[in-house]
Amino acid sequence: MSEHEHTSHVGHGRENTPGEGAGRAGDAAGSGHGARGGMVAGNTVSPPTRPQLLAVSLASVLALAAAGIFCAFQTNLSLSARDVGGAVMPPGAIMPYDTPGGSMRDMAAIDPRRVSYTAPSDARGDQPLEPRIENGVKVFDLEASVIKWNILPDVQVTAYAYNRQVPGPRIRITEGDRVRVNVTNRLPEATTVHWHGLIVPNAMDGPAGITQEPIQPGGTYTYEFTAKQHGTYFYHSHREPDRQQALGLYGAFIIDPKDQAARPVYDLEYTVQLQEWLHRQGYTFPAMMMEGAMPNYFTINGKAYPVTDTIRMKVGQRLLLRFIGSHNNFVHPMHVHGGPFMVAATDGNPLPATARYEKDTINVGPGERYDVVWPAREPGKWLVHCHMPHHSTNNNVEVRGAGGLTMIIDVAP
Ligand SMILES: [Cu+2]
Structure with missing residues (x-):
C-alpha cells in the first residue's frame, strides 16, 4: 500500500x-x-x-x-520619484534608508538629455575671453550650460561648462580695472559665481542663499567690482559647489599688476587648472571624496595626459607656472622634473624676494594657487605631474607612460 x-x-x-x-x-x-x-x-x-x-x-x-x-x-519609503528626480547614482555609492532625496540629487549623474552642445573632440578650455568696454568698464559674458566634453579622445564626459568649455574661459584684466560679468544660467539647476580670493563688495561675492538668491535656470545676474589686487585667482560656482564645480564650473581669473616691476622675471607662462572626474558606465557624476564617489579621471585644463598641452621652451628660459586648485577633493603634490622651481606667489599674493623659496614638489589643495618659476636647465622632455601615482593614470591605465595629471615641458637646446 x-x-x-x-x-x-x-x-x-x-x-x-x-x-x-x-x-x-x-x-x-x-x-x-x-x-x-x-x-x-x-x-x-x-x-x-x-x-x-x-x-x-x-x-x-x-x-x-x-x-x-x-x-x-532598507529603503526610504518617504521618498517619491519627484523627490529623487530620476537620479542616476554612482555605482558603489552607499545609500542607506535614511539618505535624503537632496543628497541623491546632489550626487546624481548629469542627465544626458540636458546636453545642449557637443564640443569638438580636440576643443581646448581656458580660452582668453575678450571683454567689450562700456563706459570704461570691462564687460564679460559667462553662460553656464550642459555640454559633452572630451577629456581624452575616447573618453567623453558630460559637463557643466562656462561658455561651452572646460575650464571656463580665462578672464584676464589689470589691477585697478572695473569689471562687470553677466552670468546667464542655462543649467537645469540654479547657480551662482564666486570670485575666489578677490576683495569685492559682499553682494558680489556669490555664495547662494547667503549673499544672493541663486540664479534660476534661464536667469541672469550681473556681478561688478573693481580689481584691487593682482595675481592668480579663479572663479567657480558657489551653489552646491560639491556638485557644480566638480562637474566643470570653474575658470582662471588672472590680474596683471599695474606696476610691471611687481612681477617675477620669466619668459613664458602657463596656467595649470586641476580637476577630478568620476565617469563610469557612460555617466558623469560629481567626484567626491566619499565611498562610491571617488574620481577615476584627472585633468589639467580639461584634458588628461597624453592630450594635455606640451610647453615648448629653450634652455636658459624661465617658465612661470600658475597652479590653481580648481578641483574639489585631493591635495595634489605637483612635481616638476629637471630641478627645483622658485615659489614666487601664494594664493595670488606675491612673496617678497627675501621670502621666496625653492621646491620641486608643491602641494596644491582645493582653492590654493601657487605661482612658481622654473628655469629650463637641460634640454629634453621634463614632466609636470601629480605625485599621487593614481592621479597620473586614466581610470588606472597608463597611456604612453602616464595619464591624468601629467604634462610635458619640451626643452630645446
Ligand atoms: Cu593628485
Whole structure:
C-alpha cells in the first residue's frame, strides 16, 4: 500500500473533490509523522474552523507588517520619484534608508538629455575671453550650460561648462580695472559665481542663499567690482559647489599688476587648472571624496595626459607656472622634473624676494594657487605631474607612460 493510499484511509471528513493540493498535503503528512487526521486527508477536505481561520489571518497580517517594517529600514519609503528626480547614482555609492532625496540629487549623474552642445573632440578650455568696454568698464559674458566634453579622445564626459568649455574661459584684466560679468544660467539647476580670493563688495561675492538668491535656470545676474589686487585667482560656482564645480564650473581669473616691476622675471607662462572626474558606465557624476564617489579621471585644463598641452621652451628660459586648485577633493603634490622651481606667489599674493623659496614638489589643495618659476636647465622632455601615482593614470591605465595629471615641458637646446 502506498503512503498516499495509506493516508487516504485515515481521517473522517466527508467526501470531497480530490485536489492536487490536497493530495500533496496528504503526501507530506504521510511522509512526516504519519497521518494524524485533521483538515486534509486524502480525497476528503474538512472546512477550516473559525479559530484556524483567525490564526492564519493573524499570522498573515503580522508577516505583512514585519515585511513593511523591514523594507522601511532598507529603503526610504518617504521618498517619491519627484523627490529623487530620476537620479542616476554612482555605482558603489552607499545609500542607506535614511539618505535624503537632496543628497541623491546632489550626487546624481548629469542627465544626458540636458546636453545642449557637443564640443569638438580636440576643443581646448581656458580660452582668453575678450571683454567689450562700456563706459570704461570691462564687460564679460559667462553662460553656464550642459555640454559633452572630451577629456581624452575616447573618453567623453558630460559637463557643466562656462561658455561651452572646460575650464571656463580665462578672464584676464589689470589691477585697478572695473569689471562687470553677466552670468546667464542655462543649467537645469540654479547657480551662482564666486570670485575666489578677490576683495569685492559682499553682494558680489556669490555664495547662494547667503549673499544672493541663486540664479534660476534661464536667469541672469550681473556681478561688478573693481580689481584691487593682482595675481592668480579663479572663479567657480558657489551653489552646491560639491556638485557644480566638480562637474566643470570653474575658470582662471588672472590680474596683471599695474606696476610691471611687481612681477617675477620669466619668459613664458602657463596656467595649470586641476580637476577630478568620476565617469563610469557612460555617466558623469560629481567626484567626491566619499565611498562610491571617488574620481577615476584627472585633468589639467580639461584634458588628461597624453592630450594635455606640451610647453615648448629653450634652455636658459624661465617658465612661470600658475597652479590653481580648481578641483574639489585631493591635495595634489605637483612635481616638476629637471630641478627645483622658485615659489614666487601664494594664493595670488606675491612673496617678497627675501621670502621666496625653492621646491620641486608643491602641494596644491582645493582653492590654493601657487605661482612658481622654473628655469629650463637641460634640454629634453621634463614632466609636470601629480605625485599621487593614481592621479597620473586614466581610470588606472597608463597611456604612453602616464595619464591624468601629467604634462610635458619640451626643452630645446
Ligand atoms: Cu593628485
